[in-house]
Amino acid sequence: MALFDLSLDELRAYRSASTEPEDFEAFWSKTLQEARAHDLDARFEPVDTGLSTVEVFDVTFAGFGGHPVKGWLTLPAGATAPLPLVVEFVGYGGGRGLPHEHLLWASSGRAHFVMDTRGQGSTWGGGGATADPVGGAPAFPGFMTRGLDAPEHYYYRRVFTDAVRAVEAARSHPLADASRTVAVGASQGGGITIAVGGLVPDLVAVAPDVPFLCDFPRAATLTDRHPYREIGLFLKTHRGRTEDALRTLSYFDGVHFAARGAAPALFSAALEDQTCPPSTVFAAFNAWAHEDKAIEVYDFNDHEGGGPYQEAAKLRWLRSYA
Numbered sequence: 001m002a003l004f005d006l007s008l009d010e011l012r013a014y015r016s017a018s019t020e021p022e023d024f025e026a027f028w029s030k031t032l033q034e035a036r037a038h039d040l041d042a043r044f045e046p047v048d049t050g051l052s053t054v055e056v057f058d059v060t061f062a063g064f065g066g067h068p069v070k071g072w073l074t075l076p077a078g079a080t081a082p083l084p085l086v087v088e089f090v091g092y093g094g095g096r097g098l099p100h101e102h103l104l105w106a107s108s109g110r111a112h113f114v115m116d117t118r119g120q121g122s123t124w125g126g127g128g129a130t131a132d133p134v135g136g137a138p139a140f141p142g143f144m145t146r147g148l149d150a151p152e153h154y155y156y157r158r159v160f161t162d163a164v165r166a167v168e169a170a171r172s173h174p175l176a177d178a179s180r181t182v183a184v185g186a187s188q189g190g191g192i193t194i195a196v197g198g199l200v201p202d203l204v205a206v207a208p209d210v211p212f213l214c215d216f217p218r219a220a221t222l223t224d225r226h227p228y229r230e231i232g233l234f235l236k237t238h239r240g241r242t243e244d245a246l247r248t249l250s251y252f253d254g255v256h257f258a259a260r261g262a263a264p265a266l267f268s269a270a271l272e273d274q275t276c277p278p279s280t281v282f283a284a285f286n287a288w289a290h291e292d293k294a295i296e297v298y299d300f301n302d303h304e305g306g307g308p309y310q311e312a313a314k315l316r317w318l319r320s321y322a
Contacts, residue, residue, distance in 0.1 A: 003271055005222070005279045008297065011269075016215040016255045016283035027151060027251055028199060031064075035161045038066035042169035044073060049099045053077050054106045056099040061169035063118070063162035070116040070129045071166060072099050074106040075175055082177035083111040084322035087170050089163055089185035089192035090114065092143070092212060092227050095121020095128020108315060110322065111177075113170035117188070118162060119143065119155075134158060140237075144230035149244070151251040156213065160195045160252065167200055180204050180322040184314065187276060187303065188212045188227075190267075191254050194284055197265065198257030205321040206261070207314050208284070209268045210276050210305040214254035215283035217246055225274045254284040264292035266317045268310050270301035 006014060021027065044057040055075045063069035075083065086105040090096065096116040105112035120143065121128015136147040136155070147153030171178035182205045185193040190211030197206040212227070220231045231249075235242050250256070265288050269281040278297075285295050296313055298306045306313065 004274070005271070005277050008271070008299075011278055011282040012286070014279050014282050015286060016218065016253075016280075018215055018217050018250060018253045018255050018283075020256045020259070021151075021247070021250050024251060024256055031157060031161055032164060032199065035064055035066075035165060038062045040165065040168055040172065042172045044173060047099060051100060051103075054099075054103065055079070057173075059113070059169065061165060063165045064158040065134070067118070067133055067158075068130070069118060069162050069166065070096060071169070072096050072102060072114050073170065073173060074099060074102055074112045074114075076106050076109055079111075079175050082175055083109065084180040084182070085111045085113065085170055085176040085178070086182045086184055086322070087167050087196075088112065088114045089166075089183070089189035089196075090117055090125075091185075091187040091189050093120055093123025094125045095130070097126030097128075101126055104311060111170070111173070111175060113166065113176075115163060115166040118158060132158065140230045140234040142227055142230040144227050145234040145245075148234065148248050151248050154248055154252060156252045159192065160199070163192045163196050164199050167196060167203075182206065182318060182322050184208075186210055186305065190276075194254040194261070195252070195257045197263055198260035201262050203263040205264045205266070205318060207266045207317070209310055210270055210273055210303055211254060211267070211281055211284060212276050213252060214258075214276070215280035216249040216253050218283070219277060219280045222277050222279070223274050228275075255287045258284040258287040259289055261288045261290050263290055264321060265290060265294075266314060267293070267295040268298065268305050268313075269295060270298040270303065270305045272301060273303045273305065275303035
């Protein structure tokens, strides 16, 4: 696919037309307050993985609604003092997978927590282990339109709340240095990272790669690739509900979380990315509030973005923060 979006100069100046709800902050404050009424109940069970360079813990904690959410905590073998903490969120359809799929960050001398995504984990990788016990109104297959009838019911309200609680759970381990916490993720994981960056005020850095869940008004009409296309196919059947759908989505738009980003950030974008079009990524990057921010641009790449090159870039970049 050749370049299809704005030119790079236009991308650097682009601003989203997404309208922030007047009660955005109140909505999220109430949501997190309700979640924190449940005991976090973070449990870390050692796992025999056969790996000699790391120690792995099977983690369970209480997310949205007090529902059990799974994760892996991986530490460098023999660690005795608190370590910088990297909390990672995964891409659409994936789950926490298997422990040996996540060795990069512990190999760099950091504690690493990867969150399972509720209801997902059946599309790629080693699978997931977290159910989503909440039902909803009729939806198009996938996750993008689950509970689209109202912000209170929307699927990503639960996921973003789980993600904030995941940070709290990971920080509760004695070998995690809560004062040096970083959030990272790619695609859906990047969108979750941006949300966490707007909801958790004391992170030291965030690194969202080719992030999803940004600039919904443009994304839903610019690309016909899934998952964004799920929104259009839902509205194709449910005629006349576009305004209501966009109102719900505005509570979960990365652009509005980015406006509250209080930590240094390293983004990445790919100019041939039809899954997360570059203008939607730049919409969040340009809105990111912290002045210490940078974006890596991969000009002839699709949604794979920078891949291993971006991992190397993050390893170099994070030396300054954690």
